[in-house]
Amino acid sequence: xxxxxxxxxxxxxxxxxxxxxxxxxxxxxxxxxxxxxxxxxxxxxxxxxxxxxxxxxxxxxxxxxxxxxxxxxxxxxxxxxxxxxxxxxxxxxxxxxxxxxxxxxxxxxxxxxxxxxxxxxxxxxxxxxxxxxxxxxxxxxxxxxxxxxxxxxxxxxxxxxxxxxxxxxxxxxxxxxxxxxxxxxxxxxxxxxxxxxxxxxxxxxxxxxxxxxxxxxxxxxxxxxxxxxxxxxxxxxxxxx
Amino acid sequence: xxxxxxxxxxxxxxxxxxxxxxxxxxxxxxxxxxxxxxxxxxxxxxxxxxxxxxxxxxxxxxxxxxxxxxxxxxxxxxxxxxxxxxxxxxxxxxxxxxxxxxxxxxxxxxxxxxxxxxxxxxxxxxxxxxxxxxxxxxxxxxxxxxxxxxxxxxxxxxxxxxxxxxxxxxxxxxxxxxxxxxxxxxxxxxxxxxxxxxxxxxxxxxxxxxxxxxxxxxxxxxxxxxxxxxxxxxxxxxxxxxxxxxxxxxxxxxxxxxxxxxxxxxxxxxxxxxxxxxxxxxxxxxxxxxxxxxxxxxxxxxxxxxxxxxxxxxxxxxxxxxxxxxxxxxxxxxxxxxxxxxxxxxxxxxxxxxxxxxxxxxxxxxxxxxxxxxxxxxxxxxxxxxxxxxxxxxxxxxxxxxxxxxxxxxxxxxxxxxxxxxxxxxxxxxxxxxxxxxxxxxxxxxxxxxxxxxxxxxxxxxxxxxxxxxxxxxxxxxx
Ligand code: SF4
Numbered sequence: 279x280x281x282x283x284x285x286x287x288x289x290x291x292x293x294x295x296x297x298x299x300x301x302x303x304x305x306x307x308x309x310x311x312x313x314x315x316x317x318x319x320x321x322x323x324x325x326x327x328x329x330x331x332x333x334x335x336x337x338x339x340x341x342x343x344x345x346x347x348x349x350x351x352x353x354x355x356x357x358x359x360x361x362x363x364x365x366x367x368x369x370x371x372x373x374x375x376x377x378x379x380x381x382x383x384x385x386x387x388x389x390x391x392x393x394x395x396x397x398x399x400x401x402x403x404x405x406x407x408x409x410x411x412x413x414x415x416x417x418x419x420x421x422x423x424x425x426x427x428x429x430x431x432x433x434x435x436x437x438x439x440x441x442x443x444x445x446x447x448x449x450x451x452x453x454x455x456x457x458x459x460x461x462x463x464x465x466x467x468x469x470x471x472x473x474x475x476x477x478x479x480x481x482x483x484x485x486x487x488x489x490x491x492x493x494x495x496x497x498x499x500x501x502x503x504x505x506x507x508x509x510x511x512x513x514x515x516x517x518x519x
Numbered sequence: 520x521x522x523x524x525x526x527x528x529x530x531x532x533x534x535x536x537x538x539x540x541x542x543x544x545x546x547x548x549x550x551x552x553x554x555x556x557x558x559x560x561x562x563x564x565x566x567x568x569x570x571x572x573x574x575x576x577x578x579x580x581x582x583x584x585x586x587x588x589x590x591x592x593x594x595x596x597x598x599x600x601x602x603x604x605x606x607x608x609x610x611x612x613x614x615x616x617x618x619x620x621x622x623x624x625x626x627x628x629x630x631x632x633x634x635x636x637x638x639x640x641x642x643x644x645x646x647x648x649x650x651x652x653x654x655x656x657x658x659x660x661x662x663x664x665x666x667x668x669x670x671x672x673x674x675x676x677x678x679x680x681x682x683x684x685x686x687x688x689x690x691x692x693x694x695x696x697x698x699x700x701x702x703x704x705x706x707x708x709x710x711x712x713x714x715x716x717x718x719x720x721x722x723x724x725x726x727x728x729x730x731x732x733x734x735x736x737x738x739x740x741x742x743x744x745x746x747x748x749x750x751x752x753x754x755x756x757x758x759x760x761x762x763x764x765x766x767x768x769x770x771x772x773x774x775x776x777x778x779x780x781x782x783x784x785x786x787x788x789x790x791x792x793x794x795x796x797x798x799x800x801x802x803x804x805x806x807x808x809x810x811x812x813x814x815x816x817x818x819x820x821x822x823x824x825x826x827x828x829x830x831x832x833x834x835x836x837x838x839x840x841x842x843x844x845x846x847x848x849x850x851x852x853x854x855x856x857x858x859x860x861x862x863x864x865x866x867x868x869x870x871x872x873x874x875x876x877x878x879x880x881x882x883x884x885x886x887x888x889x890x891x892x893x894x895x896x897x898x899x900x901x902x903x904x905x906x907x908x909x910x911x912x913x914x915x916x917x918x919x920x921x922x923x924x925x926x927x928x929x930x931x932x933x934x935x936x937x938x939x940x941x942x943x944x945x946x947x948x949x950x951x952x953x954x955x956x957x958x959x960x961x962x963x964x965x966x967x968x969x970x971x972x973x974x975x976x977x978x979x980x981x982x983x984x985x986x987x988x989x990x991x992x993x994x995x996x997x998x
Contacts, residue, residue, distance in 0.1 A: 287931075290982045291941060292975045297982035301989065313986045319931040324924045326884055328906025328916070332928030339932040415885035444551070448843040452883025459880065460967025461530075465537060465847040466883075467972065495972030498957060 279396070281309040282347035284340075284385075286357045287319040288487040296487060299514040300353045300388060306514075307396055316343035320360040327454045330367075337364055341377050349395065350385045353510050355417020356486050358387035362421065387417060388510060389426040389485060400433035404516035407480035409507075410442040412449065412470075412493060414486040427485050427509050434512060443473040451492035467496040474504060485509045521609070521640045522870040524669035525854040529877035536852045542671075542679040546849050549678055553840045556784025557891075564780065574777045575895035577770045578831035581731075581762075585822065585830075588731040588764055589813065595734025599796025601809035605761075609639035609816045616641060616723075616756055617648055619810055623754055625650070625720035629712075631738065631745035632656035633725025634673060634834060635760045635814055637856045638869070641723070642667075652723075653715045655744040657708055661685055664692050671850025673857060674782050674836035679849055712744070722752035722806065726759035727833070728774055729811070732767045736794040736811070739778060743790045755797075755806035761813050762830040774833060781835040781893035817869040825904055829864050831894045838888035838898055844881050853878060860888035860898040867905060879905035941981060 281304055289297045301311050317340060325333035341364065344350050352358050365379035392398050411431060417423050431439055450456065450466025470493055474482055482497070482504055484490045494506035525532060536542065561567040581588055593603040606612035620628070628650050630636065642652045642663075654663045658677040662668045665688050670676030677685075682699040689695035689704060693711055697703045724745055728737040736757050738745040749755055765771050779785045798805035821830055839845050839859030850858035855866040855875065863878040879902045888898040910916045930936050957973035958965070968974050 285982050285986075291977050294978055294980065294982035294985055298985055298989075301986065313983070313990065315983060315987075316934050318934070318937050319927075321928075321931065324927050324931075326903065326906070327920070327924065328903070328908075328910035329921075329924040329928070330907050330911065332924045335928035336931035339934075415883070415887070419886040419890050446841075446887070447846070448883045448885035448887070450843070450883065452885065455880070455883045457964045457967040459530075459533075459844075460970055461537065462533060462844055462847055462881070463883075463967075464971030466843055469847075491975060492972065495957070495968070495974060498973040499959075499971065 279309050280312060280348050281391075282312045282314065282344060282350050284317055284320075284344070284350050284352040284357065284361070285313070286352060286354045286487065288491065289353060292491065293487050293508070296353055296508040296510055299508065299510040300351075303401075303510055303514040304351065307392065307398060307401070309396075312347070314343045314347075320357045322357065322360045323453050325360065325367075326452075327458075334367070337367065337378070338374065340364075341368075341374065341381050344381050344384075345377060347381075347384060349391065350381065351388055351391045352385070353388045353508060354486050354488070355387045355414050355421050355423055356488055358385055358390070358423075359416045359421045361385040387421060387423050387485065389430055390421075390423045393426040393429060399429050401430060401513050402435075403513050404435040405437045405481070405512055407436070408438045408440055408478070409481035409483050409512075410440050410445075410474060410477045410479050411509075412442070412482055412484040412489055413445055414484060414489045415448050417485055418446075423485075427483075430513060431483065431509065435516075437512070440477050440479055442477055444469070445473075449489050449493050451488045453488065456492060463492075464496075467492055471496045471500060471502065475502060479504060481505050481507050481512075483507050483509055483512055522638050522855055522857070522866060523874055524856055525851065527854075529852065529854065529881070532852045532854055533848050536849045537847060539679070539849065541681050542849045543847060545678055545681070547846050549675065550840050550846055553784060557780060557837065557840070558784075560780045560784040560786055563786070564776070570773070570777060571893055571895055573773050574833075574893055575831065577765060577773060578833070578894045579828075581765055581770075582822070582827060582830045585762065588766055589761065591731040592729050592734060592764055593813075595732070596796065596809075596811050599734055599809075601734070601796050601811055603811050603813065606639075606812055606814045606816070609814070612639045612758065612812050612814050612816070613641060613644040615812060616758070616810075617644060619754070619756060620645060620650060620721060621648065623720060623808075625754070627715070627719045628652045628721045628723060629715055629719040629748050629752065630654050630659075630723040631725065631740065631748045632659055632676075633723070633758055634856060635725060635816075636723065636758050637670070638760075639758070639814060639816060641758070653712070653719075655712050655716070655742075655748060656740070657705060657742060657744075660708055660712065661688065664688055669851060670856060671858065672836060672839055673834055673859075673861070674839075679851065716747045716751050719748075719752045721754045721756060722748035723756045723758065724748055726757050726763055726811075727778065728771055729759055729764040730766075730768055730771050731764055734796060735768070735771075737771055737775070738792040738794070739775060739788050739790070740792070741783075741785075741789045745792050746790060749792065749794055749806065750804045753806060754808045754810070755794075756810045756812060757794075758812045758814060761815050761818050762832075777893040778833050778835050781833075781837040781891070821868050826864070826868055826901055828896045829861070829868065829901060831896055832861055832865070833894060834861075835893055837891045837893060841887040841891045842882075843885060843887065844883065848881070853881070860902070861896075864898060864901045864905065872909060876909055879903075879909065941977070 321333035321336035365382035368374040368378035450463040686699040961969035
């Protein structure tokens with residue numbers, strides 16, 4: 279199956295490991311991964327700050343880039359959600375309505391794609407230790423991808439998943455919120471890292487690099503000995519070729 | 520009081536409020552326990568999602584046909600002998616009510632809980648004409664005794680107060696000499712209030728729902744104070760926002776089921792009072808004279824706009840109870856009598872952006888509010904619409920941010936620009952940071968981040984560079 283990867287700007291610039299793991303994982307699962315270089319950013323930073331016009335400029339670039347894709351897969355619930363919104367955002371724009379809607383329909387978050395399109399719910403991977411899963415808000419509530427990552431993680435060998443207190447509460451990232459309302463964001467993430475500490479785990483696993491950058495940044499500041507991993511990295515670990 | 524409760528900047532209020540450890544514990548504790556109770560009560564009801572759908576359809580239908588139902592309500596109340604007054608502004612509402620009070624030569628007023636009377640600043644207006652106005656909802660009473668401390672939660676107005684603080688307050692102002700035991704405190708308040716009830720000439724109530732078909736006013740409480748307010752005084756004035764109605768009693772049933780569960784996780788509140796006009800001849804209690812004041816005060820301007828859904832709100836407070844931002848900053852930070860997500864949407868609509876333009880940004884757009892709202896108001900979307908409005912219509916966004924976003928749109932749409940920009944950035948930053956993995960002390964806007972968190976550094980090799988190599992290796996293998 280041919281899959282077009284949308285790596286997201288965060289992965290491209292800061293978390294190349296996550297991109298690499300995503301590609302390797304998809305290839306091992308039998309996909310042929312295509313990566314059109316015209317892709318940059320889904321436009322969310324501008325869109326969620328109210329800059330619809332500037333966001334649309336970025337969005338059009340992405341629509342053009344992915345015109346020929348069959349499936350667009352991205353290792354981010356939040357960016358997948360943004361792409362799913364394109365159809366609504368351009369609904370009244372004659373020139374872009376059909377193309378944007380087509381992109382919305384064919385876009386999938388990585389675990390959603392693996393479980394619901396590829397039909398795979400167990401991947402032979404291994405990770406020794408205890409972990410909590412951070413349910414990112416956009417992915418869980420708004421995109422509605424809840425069970426898929428948990429299902430995949432439950433089948434990782436040697437990995438013990440533990441519950442996280444107040445898991446439903448936002449980590450305080452919120453894109454530009456984290457720099458516009460830095461003080462509030464700080465309190466939110468501190469409550470999150472406290473819960474993580476209380477859970478007494480080796481890893482925090484998530485499916486959105488924004489949240490992981492936020493939580494990881496705080497854990498590091500607190501010098502907590504907890505490794506932050508994207509789910510693609512976990513599923514790609516110890517997976518035989 | 521009016522909608523705005525505090526002067527100054529949002530960020531300064533937040534800084535102050537976040538220092539209040541007690542308030543924060545109280546809010547997070549209430550969120551956690553109310554959250555559990557809500558879930559238990561909604562689970563028991565069965566398919567909560569279909570209840571929400573039914574509720575949102577009723578509200579939407581009502582608001583879409585607001586004029587029709589308002590005139591129906593008005594006819595019904597008049598037919599029963601009540602008086603209906605439509606107040607276009609807060610001032611109109613105050614003037615009408617003052618007139619009623621003056622005509623009765625009354626000076627003693629008791630009130631049950633009502634947000635809209637706070638919105639129109641009714642208490643102060645009545646005090647100015649020489650009335651003693653007593654709040655009889657326990658939370659509101661505590662705030663009133665504390666020199667009109669503003670509410671911090673639309674359902675639990677005194678959520679931010681410690682029982683020890685309340686004891687000290689009662690000792691100082693109400694001649695109380697017992698402990699901080701909530702039971703004892705409530706008993707004392709009840710004793711004080713009983714006297715006020717018995718002497719009251721006018722009872723003022725809010726209105727949870729008015730039923731258009733029957734002219735019924737429905738008031739939901741847990742303390743029973745609304746019963747006293749509506750049975751003892753000879754005159755009753757009910758003040759309602761113009762959106763606060765449902766078509767029929769069947770609809771009311773659904774709305775009350777949603778309200779008490781969403782608000783406090785109760786299948787039903789201790790008291791649900793249904794009032795049908797002034798006292799009829801064969802009845803033994805109830806007011807002789809009933810006035811229903813229907814307040815617009817900016818609501819009709821919301822009709823037909825992309826914000827109309829906010830008029831569906833039933834003021835259950837559930838969105839406050841799940842909001843992770845409200846959790847840390849508390850109610851007073853919002854500077855409005857309407858707090859949390861609903862407050863952040865509603866306040867700028869009713870009172871303008873000038874004093875409240877930060878509120879729509881006090882959200883991570885996590886969607887917890889939208890998810891919990893019993894009438895499915897897309898709160899986080901409305902917050903986003905406010906941001907768009909602020910940026911695109913109002914010209915209120917900071918210039919630096921505007922330029923940044925322009926550059927973003929530009930950079931994120933031009934492959935060449937992104938290519939050179941990110942390459943240079945990563946090489947030069949890498950040189951600057953040498954062996955550092957993260958940035959601990961960032962410049963400018965980044966400081967807001969690095970004050971509490973490490974920021975990752977750009978990598979010299981981007982993912983796309985790896986991918987190019989990977990792709991050519993693959994090609995090589997194939998050959
Ligand atoms: S917006 Fe929804 S959740 Fe919030 S108070 Fe209104 S009805 Fe309740």
